[in-house]
Amino acid sequence: MFKFFVVLLQAEKNKHMNILVTGGAGFIGSHTLIELYKAGHTALVVDNLYNSNREALRRVAELIGIPEVPFVQADIRDRDALEKIFVQNSKIVNGKIVNGFDACIHFAGLKAVGESVAKPLEYYENNMNGSFVLLDVMRWHGCKNIIFSSSATVYGDPAVIPITEDCPKGQCTNPYGQTKSMLEQVMTDLQKADPEWNVVLLRYFNPIGAHASGRIGENPNGIPNNLMPYITQVAVGKRERLGVFGNDYPTPDGTGVRDYIHVVAALQAIERNAGLAIYNIGTGQGYSVLDVVKTFIRVNGVDIPYQIMPRRAGDIATCYCDPAKAAKELGWKAQFGLEEMCRDAWNWQKNNPNGY
Ligand code: NAD
Ligand code: WQD
DSSP states (O other), X not given: OOOOEEEOOOSSTTOOOEEEEETXXXXXXXHHHHHHHHXXXXXXXXXXXXXXXXXXXXXXXXXXXXXXXXXXXXXXXXXXXXXXXXXXXXXXXXXXXXXXXXXXXXXXXXXXXXHHHHOHHHHHIIIIIHHHHHHHHHHHTTOOEEEEXXXXXXXXXXXXXXXXXXXXXXXXXXXXXXXXXXXXXXXXXXXXXXTTOEEEEEEEOEEOOOOTXXXXXXXXXXXXXXXXXXXXXXXXTSSXXXXXXXXXXXXXXXXXXXXXXXXXXXXXXXXXXXXXXEEEESOSOOEEHHHHHHHHHHHHXXXXXXXXEOOOTTOOSEEOBOTHHHHHHXXXXXXXXXXXXXXXXXXXXXXXXXXX
């Protein structure tokens, strides 16, 4: 499990917010919804279900204890559908029609690194165009607060470790990473041109795990690209063995080191009228592939056969962040360690061997 925790610190305590969550049926989005409701907020999800399942939202509702999560199945590139959502959710205040969303948490996008190399046009079109339409519709309806799910991938091969937010963005080696980097720039320029916008760029490192209930979790289509879902599929018997991509990196055991995190969404900066804010979302602790494998085996008592393979193209040796800025400005600190992430990821997979 990982706890998707939302740092929903508010200037006015107990202020209720209604949040538009794009891509809310997905891995990070579904966990974030639980934290939003737990903090007393409400949400409307827009998702085209390209990489997710309606069942995730049913289970989220069950975990929150509400009949259903407000949901519109639509593509964010569909301007008419987005317009309709904003119109239908507007409210009347002092005789005037006003926008009904306090902010948007924007998760919708395609995210498979390897696939983006094979299908660059699809990735650029979906991620860029979807965000353009979303931002434009938000603007016309006066909703100018956005939290964008960016990625550590924007740092490329990082100039310094641990990575601070000041670290220059690097050369992204794949179209997926390019879309994140370019969209960060688009939103930065938008905020500069119109300071009414509050833009929070969250650079997620490696979110893994699942809700502790085992009811929701990561549910990749086909062969998992990422380490943890691959491990859980080996554990459940769907794959024979894990391939460890390289053991000759300049790291303590030669395997790649990453910053695995129970995810987060932060709204606090928006409440503070932050303008533009950028945060690394990681623990500050790097673990190697073999650290993860060994911890998974120890915590869960299941064997994970593995085999050393050649390096994966585009991989870097080490990537972990300095989380001090989020701690200082958001009061946010990762609460769960690798053991809990391994335990909860397995709890989800063993209870849902075939996903949703
Ligand atoms: P996910 O694929 O589980 O969720 C993304 C959701 O967006 C899916 O439900 C998908 O159906 C939906 N979607 C995609 N294109 C859409 C469109 N045009 N219109 C409407 N819905 C659309 O991915 P996730 O792991 O939950 O990631 C969420 C966001 O965080 C993504 O933007 C991703 O790039 C980013 N991120 C993820 C990670 C990670 O390792 N999981 C790391 C850094 C950043
Ligand atoms: C982690 C480590 C692999 C699979 C990716 C994206 C990044 C972000 C998070 C979205 C590496 C090794 C993996 C396997 C392995 N996503 N590995 N065998 O590459 O750090 O980051 O997901 O924004 O943008 O690039 O994560 O989980 O793929 O790999 O040995 O079967 O595990 O080489 O060292 P990565 P990952």
